[in-house]
Amino acid sequence: MSTMTFSHTDNNAGLITLSQIRLKADGLMLSLTWLLWLIALGVGWHHHNLSLALVAGGALTGLATVIKTLFAGRxxxxxxxxxxxxxxxxxxxxxxxxETEYHFSVFVLLSALLAWRDWRPLLMGATAAAVHHALFNYLQENDLFGIVCFTHPGFHMVVFHALFVVAQTAVLMVMAVRMAQDARSASEVARLASVINREPGCLTLAVNDAARYSPFARTFSTTLDTMRDTLTRVSAGVNALLAASDTLLERNAGLSARTDEQAQALAVVTCAIEQIAAGATLNSEQAHTARQQAIQASSVAQQGGAHIDAATACMAQIRDDAQRVNGILALIDGIAFQTNILSLNASVEAARAGEQGKGFAVVASEVRTLAQRCEFAAKDIRELIAVSVARADDGSARVEQAGATMREMIASIDSLRRFIEDLSQMSEQQRSSIGDMRNSITSIDESVQQNAHHVAQTLNMAQHQQQQTRALQQAITLFRFA
Known part of the structure; x- marks a missing residue:
């Protein structure tokens, strides 16, 4: 709505003012004067005094016509x-x-003077009637000029009629004053109304600086001023409300768009969380499987370590047995050596015995041969035992190395098992955390959906409010303030 400026524009066309009422009353009284002349002519003809009616009535009518023409409205x-x-x-x-009936004309014609809504003609008329009654009663009593006023003249008749005339005049003057006030009030209100209705289809509440004398006009003007001020504030408030409604609509539209974007982003996050949860579940299951396999591998490795320990013990036993065999071979070598020496001694004794000792010499030679063969066999066995002992020592060392390696493997497998157990526990915790996160995201998604619904409702309410505000603004456009 445009800025409200207040001005006064006189637009009195078609208004009925007190001056116009009195101008019309002048014309009405002139018509009444001519009518009274016709009535006087009729009464004069009836009472065989047409000439007096013609002359006196014509003079009164003619003078009234001239005065009305020259001084209309005054x-x-x-x-x-x-x-x-x-x-x-x-x-x-x-x-x-x-006759008494004709005296009624005084009261009737005094009442007709109310047409001007002015107490002064009434006072003039009452004064003229009083002077007429007093003067004509005097002339009638003294039988001068053929004047007639009462059927029974007397001062008491003058006083009697004067009382009625004064009473009626007083009442009519009060009525005239009230009628003048009403006419003036109506004129002022009509002037205000003409300003209000100066533009067809609209109500103009412009400031009117015209003087206002009647209480009703002042009250009406004060009411219009109050209405104008109130509607001005209402118009300003409607404009501010409309601007706020536009801003609210714009912000709600932006909030709705951002809420939709958040909902879409949250849907993407939810999908990603679901994929992560599925991956975490799979990782947890695989970690559990790896843990079981690690436990099985640790058990197998421990069994292998036990077998290697048993093999190491066997190799040690073999080495001990080889040492014992070497001792036995040393004993055999000693026996063979002693046998050989005994055989040599026997051969020497046989040679000393000569022919008697030949057989014994042969036996001694065979015994020496057997002792030498035993010595050579023990030597071969010793060499084989030495090789076997060396190989047993090498095997024992290798078994010891395999045992150490197996123990390291067992330690590594145990460490791997503990790591996989920790990894499995972490996977379980991760899956639980992802479950909590998914529940939180679900709650957030529900909140976002509720916010989106609330924003949509707020947007609809803001649009409805804007429509109502525009309707109110359209209703206020009926009023003009300048």
Missing amino acids: LITRLWFAFTLMGFAALLIQLGHG
Whole structure:
């Protein structure tokens, strides 16, 4: 709505003011004067005094016409017409020979003076009537100029009629003042209304600087001022509310877009979390399988270590047995050596015995041969035993190395098993954490969906509020403030 500026524009076309009312009353009284002349002519004809009706009525009517033409709308015209009407009342009383019925014309014509809504013509008329009654009663009592006022003249009749005239005049003057006030108030209100309705289809509440004398007009003007101020504030408030509504719509639209983007991003995150949860579950299952396999491998390695330890013990036993065999071979070598020496001694003794000792010499030679063969066999066995002992020592060393390697393998497998157990526990914790995260994301997604629904409702309410505000603004456009 445009900025409200207040100004006053006179637009009195078609207004009925007190001056216009009095101008129309002038015309009405002139018409009444001509009518009274016709009535006077009728009464004069009826009472065989047409000439008086013609001359006196014509004079009153002619003078009234001239005064109305020259001084229309002025106080002199109203006062003259008041005098003229009372003159016609006196003429009718004269023509009717003072009959009481013709005295009623005074009261009727005094009432007609209310048409001007002015107490001064009423006072003029009452004064003229009083002067007429007093003067004509005096002339009638003294039988001067053929004047007639009452059927039974007397000062008491003058006073009696004067009381009625004064009472009616007082009432009519009060009515005239009230009617003038009402007319003035109506004129001022009509002037205000003309400003309000100066533009077809709209109500203009512009400031009107015209003087306002009537209480109703002042009250009406104050009401219009209050209404104008109130509607001005309402218009400003509607404009501010409309601007706030536009801002609210814009912000809600942005919030709705961001909420939709968050919902979409959250959906992507939820999908990724589901994939991670599936991967974590698979990793946990694989870690559990690896843990079982590591436990089995550790058990097999421990069994292999036990076998290697047993093989090492066997190799040690073989080496000990080889040592014992070497001792036995040393004993055999000693026996063979002693046998050989004994055989040599026997051969020497046989040679000393000569022929008797030949047989014994042969036996001694055979024994020496057997001792030598035993010595050679023990030597071969010793060499074989030495080789076997060397190989047993080498095998024992290798078995010891294999045992050390197996123990290291067992330690490594045990370390791997513990690592896999830790990894399995971490996988379980990770899967649990991912489950908690998924539940949290689900809760966040529900909150985002609720926020999106709330934002949509708020947007609809903001749009409805904007429509209502625009409707109110459209309703206020009916009023004009300048």
